Structure formats: structure tokens, C-alpha cells
Amino acid sequence: MSARSANALDVLIVGAGAAGMMCAGEAGRRGRRVLVVDHARAPGEKIRISGGGRCNFTNTGTSPANFLGENPRFSTSALRRYTQGDFVRRVDRAGIAWHEKTLGQLFCDESAKQIVRMLMDDMRAGGVEMKLGVLIDRLERTGEGFEARLSDGSVVRAPSVVIATGGKSIPKMGATGWAYEVARQFGLRVTDTRPALVPLTFEAGLLEQLKPLAGVAVDAVAQAGEGRFAEAMLFTHRGLSGPAILQISSYWKEGDPITLAMAPGQDVFARLKTAKDENGKQAVHTALAQIVPRRLAESVAAREGAAGKLAELSDKRLRALDAAVNGWTVKPVGSEGYRTAEVTLGGIDTAVLDQTTMAVKSVPGLFFIGEAVDITGWLGGYNFQWAWSSGWAAGQAC
Structure with a gap:
């Protein structure tokens, strides 16, 4: 210089x-x-x-x-x-x-x-x-x-x-x-x-429940406040990350929930209904695994208490599974902070x-x-x- x-x-x-x-x-x-x-x-x-x-x-x-x-x-x-x-x-x-x-x-x-x-x-x-x-x-x-x-x-x-x-x-x-x-x-x-453009974190109880999902990635639509983003999402040992979550973190405020669609563009109810009609003996998580990653399917089925066969579930229960996949509302407790935030x-x-x-x-x-x-x-x-x-x-x- x-x-x-x-x-x-x-x-x-x-x-x-x-x-x-x-x-x-x-x-x-x-x-x-x-x-x-x-x-x-x-x-x-x-x-x-x-x-x-x-x-x-x-x-x-x-x-x-x-x-x-x-x-x-x-x-x-x-x-x-x-x-x-x-x-x-x-x-x-x-x-x-x-x-x-x-x-x-x-x-x-x-x-x-x-x-x-x-x-x-x-x-x-x-x-x-x-x-x-x-x-x-x-x-x-x-x-x-x-x-x-x-x-x-x-x-x-x-x-x-x-x-x-x-x-x-x-x-x-x-x-x-x-x-x-x-x-x-x-x-x-x-x-x-x-912090903004930052991973979001969950409380200990929810983290323990979702522990088997660490490393699972899905295409998702994340919504919070006025923000809505359709990009990839990743389950982590602390909560959620991936582009969709980093984006929505800028709109999320502490104490507010975020809503996630983890099979966007898919009618989960209709697909489960068809699977039930064609093969009602298959396990619920097996049918869900045709729509989302298997570990996520198992987690959603367990969370909704749907551990049996498809034939045993009413349309109401199938709609609840649909909501659990494409309308999951969850409340983060915080973010990973400035340590990993891309911007302020x-x-x-x-x-x-x-x-x-x-x-x-x-x-x-x-x-x-x-x-x-x-x-x-x-x-x-x-x-x-x-x-x-x-x-x-x-x-x-x-």
C-alpha cells in the first residue's frame, strides 16, 4: 500500500x-x-x-x-x-x-x-x-x-x-x-x-424427544411472523438449522412459535388414505416413510400416538398426522446466538x-x-x- x-x-x-x-x-x-x-x-x-x-x-x-x-x-x-x-x-x-x-x-x-x-x-x-x-x-x-x-x-x-x-x-x-x-x-x-440468520434451539425435554432426528434433513416451508421461506431444514442436537431456519430466524421473536411444513406441496392425508385403502395392514410409520425420511416418520407417528396399523386409524387421526407433518407448530427457546449468527x-x-x-x-x-x-x-x-x-x-x- x-x-x-x-x-x-x-x-x-x-x-x-x-x-x-x-x-x-x-x-x-x-x-x-x-x-x-x-x-x-x-x-x-x-x-x-x-x-x-x-x-x-x-x-x-x-x-x-x-x-x-x-x-x-x-x-x-x-x-x-x-x-x-x-x-x-x-x-x-x-x-x-x-x-x-x-x-x-x-x-x-x-x-x-x-x-x-x-x-x-x-x-x-x-x-x-x-x-x-x-x-x-x-x-x-x-x-x-x-x-x-x-x-x-x-x-x-x-x-x-x-x-x-x-x-x-x-x-x-x-x-x-x-x-x-x-x-x-x-x-x-x-x-x-x-442474532439473525442463526440456528434455533429447543428446550431440554423437546430435544430429548427429537434426539433421534439429529442429522435428518428435509425440504420445508418455515413460517414465523411475516416471514415464509421454502428451503432445506436440518434437525440438530440443539434444535433446527438449515437455510429455511436461518431465514426464518430473522423474523422469529423469542416466545413466538414457528410453523413448519415438512412435506410441502404434498397432501399427506390423501396419501395416507390411499395407502390405508390399498394396504391397511402396514404400520403407520411405514406409510409415512414414503412421504418423509424414515426417522422423521417414526418420530411423528410416536408423537401422535399412532403406533399401530393404518387400518386402525380414523380419518380424523390421519388428518392429525397430516397436521403433524405439514403444520407442525413448535416454540424455540432461543437461538445459538452471535457465536454462529451470520449477521446482526x-x-x-x-x-x-x-x-x-x-x-x-x-x-x-x-x-x-x-x-x-x-x-x-x-x-x-x-x-x-x-x-x-x-x-x-x-x-x-x-
């Missing part, structure tokens, strides 16, 4: 993740003198581990409808001005091969590290300087700019500061709530935060930010971007696209 003096900065960016590096590259391209600071030892760690190491870097269907927050429409300006197509073209220019999986998800053919290198190359081309393994010990307003004292003993000053440190998810990678502390320092509201729901109140620039309206020169803001995307590349779009927007203005 460039050896420009850190004391002659135009922009200080705190956070070398997706949003921070995107912003740095854009600001550097505009001729701004930029320093990026991060307490991590390597840039883009969340990028590196994402998508099984291949980075689900965007989604072809990205729109404000794929985001949550007190005002998800806030995302409209940035998403429209820097689209998923814009980022794909950037990836193409870098010579990174990619492929599309289900539901519009785009992944690198080879390695997520290619995305990190692309962003690093963009920063290098713009003369951006980077300091890793360094903390911000103090950040304060000075005149028309800001002064930051770094943990390496240096002091930097800049008229613009961009906070791109993300949320609290995956603390073992160094995630903290520092962005929220900075917001409160400057009198800005932070909405309630909680909530964050810097969008009402305090300019949607075009991501700048704080009441504190000239201060910007918040990416996951730190109260904009949270669905699973499937949406949160990366928000990082690219919000980082790009701030990079045009800082």
Missing part, C-alpha cells in the same frame, strides 16, 4: 471487511487519501469463510424486499445506484469465474479469496493505505474533522470517517459492537440488535443517515455502512450486496 502520511488523510475507514474495502477502493479511485484500520490480522475474514469458502457474493434478485429493518426502503437508493449487475461486472473484469446456484445465489468457482484480492487490488490502485492489527483507542470530533488515536500510538486526522466494523455476529472472528458505541458517542439512536439484525437507525451517501445528517463527515446499519438481508448473498452498495455510496461522498 501507499506510504502517504496518515496525518494528511482525507478519509479514515474503520473496518477492512466487505463494505470498508469497497468504500476504500471507491474513495481511492476518486483521488482521496485513504487509510483503512482494522484490529484483525487479515482483511475480509468474513468474505474468506463465506459460502463454504467460495463466497456467495451477491444475488441476482436483490431488491429492498429482501431486507429487514425499521425502514428497509432506506436501502433503495444505494441498491439502485450500485446494483448486483454492477458488482458482477466488476468480478468479471477481475477475471473471477463464478456460477449461479439456486434462488439467484452467485458463488466463485474457485475461492472466496479471489474477492478479497480483487478488493485489495482496487485499493492498491487507488493508493489506499491499510493498518491491520490496530485498534481505535479514541475517536473524537475536532473542529470540522475527526482525530483518532490508534493502538500503535499514532494519531490520525481526517475530515471524513467511515465506520464499517459490522455487527456482533461471530465474535471469535473479532466482531464487536464498537460501531454502536461510536453512534451513541455522537448521540445517534441504535435500534435493538439480535438491527443497528444504526437509518433515520439519522442520508440514504444517498450513508452520511450522518447531524455529524458532517461521519458515515456508517454495511452490517452496522439497521439493514439486514436474507440469506443468499443479499448482505454482501448491501455491503457493496452502501460502501460504494459512501465511497462517492466521503
Whole structure:
């Protein structure tokens, strides 16, 4: 990186993740003198581990409808001005091969590290300087700019500061709530935060009952609040996981139930009725095992007290089995928390930010971007696209 003096900065960016590096590259391209600071030892760690190491870097269907927050429409300006197509073209220019999986998800053919290198190359081309393994010990307003004292003993000053440190998810990678502390320092509201895109957990009694199902996966439709997702679901030793559950976790609130259809699109009652008419001597769980995995069939039959033969069950009992499969309502006791959450729901109140620039309206020169803001995307590349779009927007203005 460039050896420009850190004391002659135009922009200080705190956070070398997706949003921070995107912003740095854009600001550097505009001729701004930029320093990026991060307490991590390597840039883009969340990028590196994402998508099984291949980075689900965007989604072809990205729109404000794929985001949550007190005002998800806030995302409209940035998403429209820097689209998923814009980022794909950037990836193409870098010579990174990619492929599309289900539901519009785009992944690198080879390695997520290619995305990190692309962003690093963009920063290098713009003369951006980077300091890793360094903390911000103090950040304060000075005149028309800001002064930051770094943990390496240096002091930097800049008229613009961009906070791109993300949320609290995956603390073992160094995630903290520092962005929220900075917001409160400057009198800005932070909405309630909680883990999102995270597995859900059950109480001990239910876990014991469902213990034989650990490792069983089904296609499912999960519903909670205003959310409804049709994707894969996995039973675990702690509760439920898989894409359908991670998605619905963003809509689920503690104390509320979720409803699951574990054979979506199938009329379980009709199939059991037909099986009863054709071979009433077969065991209930055997007939159910033609519809759902055998271990799940056995669990459902046992839970409904249907251990006998099909011929012994009335239509009412068959309908109860249908409801147990495609209308199972269960109440999680919690989630696995920030330890495994992919993102943080909530964050810097969008009402305090300019949607075009991501700048704080009441504190000239201060910007918040990416996951730190109260904009949270669905699973499937949406949160990366928000990082690219919000980082790009701030990079045009800082």
C-alpha cells in the first residue's frame, strides 16, 4: 500500500471487511487519501469463510424486499445506484469465474479469496493505505474533522470517517459492537440488535424427544411472523438449522412459535388414505416413510400416538398426522446466538443517515455502512450486496 502520511488523510475507514474495502477502493479511485484500520490480522475474514469458502457474493434478485429493518426502503437508493449487475461486472473484469446456484445465489468457482484480492487490488490502485492489527483507542470530533488515536500510538486526522466494523455476529472472528458505541458517542439512536440468520434451539425435554432426528434433513416451508421461506431444514442436537431456519430466524421473536411444513406441496392425508385403502395392514410409520425420511416418520407417528396399523386409524387421526407433518407448530427457546449468527439484525437507525451517501445528517463527515446499519438481508448473498452498495455510496461522498 501507499506510504502517504496518515496525518494528511482525507478519509479514515474503520473496518477492512466487505463494505470498508469497497468504500476504500471507491474513495481511492476518486483521488482521496485513504487509510483503512482494522484490529484483525487479515482483511475480509468474513468474505474468506463465506459460502463454504467460495463466497456467495451477491444475488441476482436483490431488491429492498429482501431486507429487514425499521425502514428497509432506506436501502433503495444505494441498491439502485450500485446494483448486483454492477458488482458482477466488476468480478468479471477481475477475471473471477463464478456460477449461479439456486434462488439467484452467485458463488466463485474457485475461492472466496479471489474477492478479497480483487478488493485489495482496487485499493492498491487507488493508493489506499491499510493498518491491520490496530485498534481505535479514541475517536473524537475536532473542529470540522475527526482525530483518532490508534493502538500503535499514532494519531490520525481526517475530515471524513467511515465506520464499517459490522455487527456482533461471530465474535471469535473479532466482531464487536464498537460501531454502536461510536453512534451513541455522537448521540445517534441504535435500534435493538439480535442474532439473525442463526440456528434455533429447543428446550431440554423437546430435544430429548427429537434426539433421534439429529442429522435428518428435509425440504420445508418455515413460517414465523411475516416471514415464509421454502428451503432445506436440518434437525440438530440443539434444535433446527438449515437455510429455511436461518431465514426464518430473522423474523422469529423469542416466545413466538414457528410453523413448519415438512412435506410441502404434498397432501399427506390423501396419501395416507390411499395407502390405508390399498394396504391397511402396514404400520403407520411405514406409510409415512414414503412421504418423509424414515426417522422423521417414526418420530411423528410416536408423537401422535399412532403406533399401530393404518387400518386402525380414523380419518380424523390421519388428518392429525397430516397436521403433524405439514403444520407442525413448535416454540424455540432461543437461538445459538452471535457465536454462529451470520449477521446482526438491527443497528444504526437509518433515520439519522442520508440514504444517498450513508452520511450522518447531524455529524458532517461521519458515515456508517454495511452490517452496522439497521439493514439486514436474507440469506443468499443479499448482505454482501448491501455491503457493496452502501460502501460504494459512501465511497462517492466521503
